[in-house]
Amino acid sequence: MISGLLAIVILSLLVWNYLRNRWGGPQYPPGPPALPILGNLWTLKFQLHHDTLIQLAQVYGDVYTVWLGHTPVIVLNGYRAVREVLISHSEDFTGRPVLPLFMDLIGEKGVILTSGYTWKQQRRFALTTLRSLGLGKRRLEALIQEEAQSLLEQFAARGGTPMDLAASVTHSVSNIISLVVFGKRFLPGDRAFQELHTAAELVVAASGTLWARIYDLAPGLMRLLPGPHKKAFRYFHILCAFIQREIEQHRETLRGQPAAGQEMDVIDFYLTQICKTRGDLSSTYTEDNMVQLVADLFMAGTETVTTTLRWALLYMVAFPDIQEQVQRELDALLDPSRVIRYEDRDRLPFTNAVIHEIQRFANVVSVGIVRRCVKETELRGFAVPQGAIVLPNLSSVLYDPEYWETPREFNPKHFLDTEGNFVAKEAFLPFSAGHRGCLGEQLARTELFLFFSSLLRRFSFRLPEGETQLRLDCVLAATLQPYPHQIRAVLRSPRRHVNSGEVGAGEPRTDL
Structure with missing residues (x-):
């Protein structure tokens, strides 16, 4: 009985945390359905493979969001979309997010x-x-x-x-x-x-x-x-x-x-x-x-x-x-x-x-390196909040x-x-x-x-x-x-x- 109640409490906390991350903060472009805790990591097979990201673009469009655990990442595919980040709005995306491994490893x-x-x-x-x-x-x-x-x-x-x-x-x-x-x-x-x-x-x-x-x-x-x-x-x-x-x-x-x-x-x-x-x-x-x-x-x-x-x-x-x-x-x-x-x-x-x-x-660079948006902006009709992580998929351009x-x-x-x-x-x-x-x-x-x-x-x-x-x-x-x-x-x-x-x-x- 106690173990069952504990499992319900833990599951409720996980779902609450998931919902809070997904809908309690800034809105992101739609993308594939995400799981609690894992986000889209299961769909991505725990790696950012360029072909997988290109295939997702065929379903969700050139701008969509994937969740790496509880971290949302806006993915851009194709030359026109990637160009907006790298060239047209280059100053808006000069930030570099540092994920936990490299924060601990390098800082x-x-x-x-x-x-x-x-x-x-x-x-x-x-x-x-x-x-x-x-x-x-x-x-x-x-x-x-x-x-x-x-x-x-x-x-x-x-x-x-x-x-x-x-x-x-x-x-x-x-x-x-x-x-x-x-x-x-x-x-x-x-x-x-x-x-x-x-x-x-x-x-x-x-x-x-x-x-x-x-x-x-x-x-x-x-x-x-x-x-x-x-x-x-x-x-x-x-x-x-x-x-x-x-x-x-x-x-x-x-x-x-x-x-x-x-x-x-x-x-x-x-x-x-x-x-x-x-x-x-x-x-x-x-x-x-x-x-x-x-x-x-x-x-x-x-x-x-x-x-x-x-x-x-x-x-x-x-x-x-x-x-x-x-x-x-x-x-x-x-x-x-x-x-x-x-x-x-x-x-x-x-x-x-x-x-x-x-x-x-x-x-050889595959998808390239993620950027962080340094001020609120817009990409191809989607609002991008300040601090958002953006991944211009270079393979999709090439x-x-x-x-x-x-x-x-x-x-x-x-x-x-x-x-x-x-x-x-x-x-x-x-x-x-x-x-x-x-x-x-x-x-x-x-x-x-x-x-x-x-x-x-x-x-x-x-x-x-x-x-x-x-x-x-x-x-x-x-x-x-x-x-x-x-x-x-x-x-x-x-x-x-x-x-x-x-x-x-x-x-x-x-x-x-």
Whole structure:
């Protein structure tokens, strides 16, 4: 009798809490029916899968609400709806909500997870510093060219034998951002750097796991329980400890009193900024923000470019006709004796189109990152209250059938006109857009072009002898990862393909 009454009381409290959250506060756009406590997590299978969100839009429209537990999230699908948040009303959605897992793990520090004045000051510093270090200039481009050459040498040393490309590609890409933030590159066998990679990968991946959804649902309980979520905390401490050691080494090099003009990397510039603003009560230039800003730049600067390049090489194996057409264009239009430059993209419309199509089709950022509405506004006829969490589904933009002829096919013609000239597309938003667009977009674009074109000019990428199957579906994590594969990088003869056929667009191919 007592246990039955207790169950009724608990159930009543849960339903009351559910009704209070759903109808006692601001009204949100309608969406799928939600359960008490879980909200729509069961419907979403405890993950924000881009295709699930696109399918829900077919039922509930381009703007609808899903409940992650007791937290409402307004989801926007398709270019027109997403554009309103990212571009038309960009200033209204500059806030960044921090869900319980990352509040406990990182807190509101750095640039990715901050809002308001802190975010503005940290972002402005990051942009200014990246420009000072040569972003968009020959100095930084030269460093990327050197790292690309090092990767070519590593592949050549394998003599065309099968290998998993992930480790070598990751190391080379992360060395670029390491030069930017730490002022140095690391050798492939450096154990501390390998541990840093592992730590960064696990921290980034944590946001896409089932455990993250459970943690956000019941943070008080999860803080007490063991589980995989504890690994994220352990590796985040490893990541921060590595950065703090680098900061101490920089302090010793600068003898504790950095001066303008001595700076060689982000840490140098930040130490200088701390000295400049000492005594300024409004300054957000602190040790904690410095550590997290460096972590933000390192993780973001490694993950997306590495993953995109891995997909790029897999697609070249999957679509050999497109690989050959890229190589024919490179052979025909570039001097094989000179290093490829970023400005060469204007002479290589097909290669440029293929790189853009890789970014569109692979869409490594999946749904993107949530925003918080900083003031009451309206979206496509729906009132959006201040503080509302909004998720612009970037995949729905990159697969929007209104803007892409064959959205679910790998088709470089999406970026070519009828005469084979490269054309930019307004619905191409892999880096997001607006006030919170990707800080490192220019750096990422340069890396992708230089690495991809250098690799394709030097090698042909193929499956191991006797293998015919290539898995092109993805592993859903914080980014959309390819499954591990053994690939052969076979050395090419210079100008082998110059006269082997027309340089231009091939027919679209599909794997979905």
